[in-house]
Amino acid sequence: MGMSVATTPVRGRRNRPRTGADGALARQQRRIYLPFITPALAIYLVLFVAPAFFGVYVSFQRWRGAGDQMKPVGLANYRRLLDDDVFKTAFVNTIQIVLACGAGIFLLAFAATVLLRRMRAKKVLRPVLFFPYIVSPIAIGVALGLLLAPDGLVNALLRAVGLDGLATNWLSPDNIFKTIMVGIVWVSAGFYVILLMAGVDQIPAYYYEESELAGANEFQKFRHVTLPMAWDVVSVAAVLWVINSIRIFEFVYAFTGTGDAPPVSSRTLTIQQFLVSTGGRNPAYELGYACAMGVVMVVLIVLLVGLLRRLMRRDAIQF
Known part of the structure; x- marks a missing residue:
């Protein structure tokens, strides 16, 4: 019914030649990228990733919560x-x-x-x-x-x-x-x-x-x-x-x-x-x-x- 399957391969960036202007622009973008992404990444790591790993650690312990000492089991x-x-x-x-x-x-x-x-x-x-x-x-x-x-x-x-x-x-x-x-x-x-x-x-x-x-x-x-x-x-x-x-x-x-x-x-x-x-x-x-x-x-x-x-x-x- 007129439908076609996309079969054309997509070239990756590494296959495209970079000019000097493109390389300088990419380096400038990387310098700007890190200051912007770091605060959000830090919040994500502290509020989501760290508690997840802590939960995995606690799963190997016997613990009743604050005030009780963890006991490895x-x-x-x-x-x-x-x-x-x-x-x-x-x-x-x-x-x-x-x-x-x-x-x-x-x-x-x-x-x-x-x-x-x-x-x-x-x-x-x-x-x-x-x-x-x-x-x-x-x-x-x-x-x-x-x-x-x-x-x-x-x-x-x-x-x-x-x-x-x-x-x-x-x-x-x-x-x-x-x-x-x-x-x-x-x-x-x-x-x-x-x-x-x-x-x-x-x-x-x-x-x-x-x-x-x-x-x-x-x-x-x-x-x-x-x-x-x-x-x-x-x-x-x-x-x-x-x-x-x-x-x-x-x-x-x-x-x-x-x-x-x-x-x-x-x-x-x-x-x-x-x-x-x-x-x-x-x-x-x-x-x-x-x-x-x-x-x-x-x-x-x-x-x-x-x-x-x-x-x-x-x-x-x-x-």
Whole structure:
């Protein structure tokens, strides 16, 4: 459909000859570059890189925080993770959010891009779809928890219209995590719809016109035009989802109640890390163990993002 794959190699700078003026300009730019970048780099190293390395160091210690002396324990914290059933549940729940919620979010986002692309009111609908994402996750979590309580509005409405059989305890240990995943999809989908639509809007309209003349239906246009040409945006959105999904905390914690610790069946890695460090009504203050969980989360993000980028690698399409 008029698409072409870029195959022309791009020459690096080292292959281009430098004139004397170019060399002098490059040296002058380097002299200016360092004074400008040094303050920002120093702040980044002090506030982000140094705490990260300190967290790795603490993961090999037994430490209850300020006022307590660190005691080296080697790999004991990591071995404890392998034997901790609560951690295993939190790990599996986190992976379920990454995969199951991710699949639901992107299916909704793809369907929305197909519908919104042809709608005249798409500029009005975009802010509406994005609205749940900009509202505080704490507020949404608490509100949904109240609506889905056994005597909440949802069950009351179901009983009022004669659907008593559908009324259930949405917050029971067997149902709560499934309910949380549905809530995560609803809260997050709008952001990825907006992100994908930004890529779709850049596709020239004549590609869709040519596909219509060829007799393509909406699914075929999405498969052969929209998806290939917006692939870079899709891959970026997928990476963002992996990172954000593993970091989800506020919505889950607020949804399950901020008093006692959330039930084990609904915990994620971030919730469990919070509870074993300084969180909950009775914090454990096991900072070494919590840092070990943090290291596991970072490794998980790196592995999943690396795998995702490798699987989604495609040749560039110029249009």
